[in-house]
Amino acid sequence: LLDTSTSPTNHYAPKAFDAVIVGAGFSGMYMLHRLRGMGLTVRVYERGADVGGTWYWNRYPGARCDIESVDYSYSFSTELEQEWRWSERFATQPEILRYANHVADRFGLRTDVEFDTQVLSAVFDEHDETWRITTDSEEEVTATYFVLATGCLSVGNVPAIPGIDAFSGPTYHTGAWPHGGVDFTGQHVAVIGTGSSGIQSIPLIAEQASRTTVFQRTPNFSLPARNRLLDDDFVRDVKANYPDRRRVARYNSGGVFRIDNTENAIDVPGDRRRARYELLWEEGGLNFANAYSDLKTNLESNETAADFIREKIRAIVSDSAVAAALTPTSYPFATKRPCVDTGYYATFNRDDVELVDIRTDPIDTITERGVRTATTEFEVDAIVFATGFDAMTGAINNIDVVGRGGEVLRQTWAAGPRSYLGVACAGFPNMFTIATAGSPSVMSNMMTSIEQHVEWISDLVERSIADGVGMIEPTREAQDGWVDHLRELADDTLFPMAASWYMGANIPGKPRVFLPYVGGVGTYRELCDSVATEGYRGFSRV
Numbered sequence: 001l002l003d004t005s006t007s008p009t010n011h012y013a014p015k016a017f018d019a020v021i022v023g024a025g026f027s028g029m030y031m032l033h034r035l036r037g038m039g040l041t042v043r044v045y046e047r048g049a050d051v052g053g054t055w056y057w058n059r060y061p062g063a064r065c066d067i068e069s070v071d072y073s074y075s076f077s078t079e080l081e082q083e084w085r086w087s088e089r090f091a092t093q094p095e096i097l098r099y100a101n102h103v104a105d106r107f108g109l110r111t112d113v114e115f116d117t118q119v120l121s122a123v124f125d126e127h128d129e130t131w132r133i134t135t136d137s138e139e140e141v142t143a144t145y146f147v148l149a150t151g152c153l154s155v156g157n158v159p160a161i162p163g164i165d166a167f168s169g170p171t172y173h174t175g176a177w178p179h180g181g182v183d184f185t186g187q188h189v190a191v192i193g194t195g196s197s198g199i200q201s202i203p204l205i206a207e208q209a210s211r212t213t214v215f216q217r218t219p220n221f222s223l224p225a226r227n228r229l230l231d232d233d234f235v236r237d238v239k240a241n242y243p244d245r246r247r248v249a250r251y252n253s254g255g256v257f258r259i260d261n262t263e264n265a266i267d268v269p270g271d272r273r274r275a276r277y278e279l280l281w282e283e284g285g286l287n288f289a290n291a292y293s294d295l296k297t298n299l300e301s302n303e304t305a306a307d308f309i310r311e312k313i314r315a316i317v318s319d320s321a322v323a324a325a326l327t328p329t330s331y332p333f334a335t336k337r338p339c340v341d342t343g344y345y346a347t348f349n350r351d352d353v354e355l356v357d358i359r360t361d362p363i364d365t366i367t368e369r370g371v372r373t374a375t376t377e378f379e380v381d382a383i384v385f386a387t388g389f390d391a392m393t394g395a396i397n398n399i400d401v402v403g404r405g406g407e408v409l410r411q412t413w414a415a416g417p418r419s420y421l422g423v424a425c426a427g428f429p430n431m432f433t434i435a436t437a438g439s440p441s442v443m444s445n446m447m448t449s450i451e452q453h454v455e456w457i458s459d460l461v462e463r464s465i466a467d468g469v470g471m472i473e474p475t476r477e478a479q480d481g482w483v484d485h486l487r488e489l490a491d492d493t494l495f496p497m498a499a500s501w502y503m504g505a506n507i508p509g510k511p512r513v514f515l516p517y518v519g520g521v522g523t524y525r526e527l528c529d530s531v532a533t534e535g536y537r538g539f540s541r542v
């Protein structure tokens with residue numbers, strides 16, 4: 001191990017750690033646990049006041065996971081797996097946050113986390129072969145390994161609508177919701193945005209508020225959750241078979257317990273296809289999006305699924321003009337992340353809910369009293385921004401990361417992120433990123449991807465220490481190859497046809513590059529494993 005003691009001769013020498021991790025969500029928590037278990041000294045910095053990341057910040061009404069809770073959980077500890085009991089098929093945010101707290105308590109994680117502290121910069125010191133990390137608490141520390149566990153969806157996006165500060169009432173972003181909750185009783189509430197967070201929160205806001213006005217730019221395909229309480233028999237069965245369940249999840253496309261259907265929709269007779277869609281619609285959840293293997297590669301096949309959902313929207317929403325406005329037609333199904341809802345479309349049958357289609361009636365300004373579109377001023381008491389995130393690259397680009405020779409990561413990424421395997425960057429030795437751009441991350445059950453990343457990175461660190469390797473980073477050649485591979489994979493799919501946050505399209509000026517790896521978590525895992533067994537192929541180790 002490295003000598004990490006603070007130099008006794010230099011009063012001002014920064015504290016030295018083997019590793020510094022940014023973020024105490026599920027990625028940072030597990031990374032801390034693993035590296036500490038290897039005997040390394042670790043410091044985690046977290047901007048929030050406690051652990052949980054996404055589930056610490058996103059406390060809006062209706063926030064819950066849309067991966068089944070028994071799969072959206074750590075698998076690294078059998079004891080943890082057996083002692084925790086999920087209460088619902090899709091856990092709510094408070095329950096997931098309780099789980100994160102339980103994990104932090106159980107493994108004593110908080111002692112190495114500095115909360116309420118934002119990392120501002122990380123500069124690689126070539127002379128000392130160490131990272132120098134500064135925070136807003138004006139502390140500087142050094143670390144041999146620097147891990148960005150900063151999250152894919154952790155930097156809220158508030159659109160630059162003129163007059164945004166003029167509004168006299170309260171405004172909320174779903175991704176930074178007040179801890180005590182918000183009482184909308186008796187209020188007229190404007191909700192701007194109809195992505196996953198909007199679709200989860202709108203039915204509950206509408207139930208409470210006296211009037212709800214939803215401003216929609218792009219209609220989304222949403223699948224019914226069919227959430228339910230988990231009964232004891234189900235839980236017992238899952239726990240008895242957890243090893244098998246996890247094995248399936250690790251090697252299929254999405255990191256969940258599902259046997260991928262290898263059939264193409266295009267090859268199946270219409271009535272049989274329809275029956276399958278009906279079955280999956282009734283089962284609820286995201287499995288519908290994997291009904292057939294060619295839904296994301298063949299437009300004709302995709303249309304069969306898209307049409308099925310469009311029909312459902314028309315059947316649920318009684319006003320045909322509203323139904324038409326809620327129906328996505330401008331991009332293929334599942335090329336924007338499909339949403340999972342409880343009563344979303346039916347909410348628009350309420351007399352106290354109205355939909356404003358801002359493609360035809362654009363928002364002009366936010367005024368002191370509310371939201372003004374081209375035709376109307378909507379006077380409201382509160383505005384909810386369900387406007388998403390600067391996904392995947394936002395949190396990393398918020399930090400001044402400077403590598404070898406003064407290379408600034410933000411500049412290198414100006415035309416889109418560049419990494420090898422989505423875990424490491426050429427010119428940035430001993431720096432790793434978890435479950436972000438260039439890896440399956442948001443295309444998968446993130447828990448499966450996070451565990452794979454953390455374990456692979458820990459193995460790499462362990463190997464480096466054992467081999468006496470001081471610095472490890474990918475070669476430019478390997479990195480260029482990975483960037484090309486990501487693009488080629490995405491170009492073989494329908495994903496680039498949508499102006500999605502996967503493509504950076506929700507942030508003005510962000511380069512349009514398909515950000516995640518679409519080859520599936522199983523293929524990705526095998527690839528990473530082969531890189532490791534071949535002596536970390538594509539990495540330079542000195």
Ligand code: FAD
Pocket residue numbers: 022023024025026027028045046047048052053054055056058063064065066067072117118119120149150151152153154197395398399434435444445446447450
């Ligand atoms: P995060 O949980 O985002 O944690 C990153 C942490 O880093 C944050 O706490 C942040 O404060 C901190 N941080 C960032 N920058 C800095 C800095 N400079 N200094 C200090 N701290 C910093 N995934 C699924 O698989 N299934 C789902 O159903 C699902 N539902 C979701 C619902 C919502 C509303 C959202 C927003 C995301 C959802 N996700 C889902 C994705 C979710 O982000 C991941 O599943 C997972 O929680 C990510 O964990 P993480 O630790 O990588 O990142």
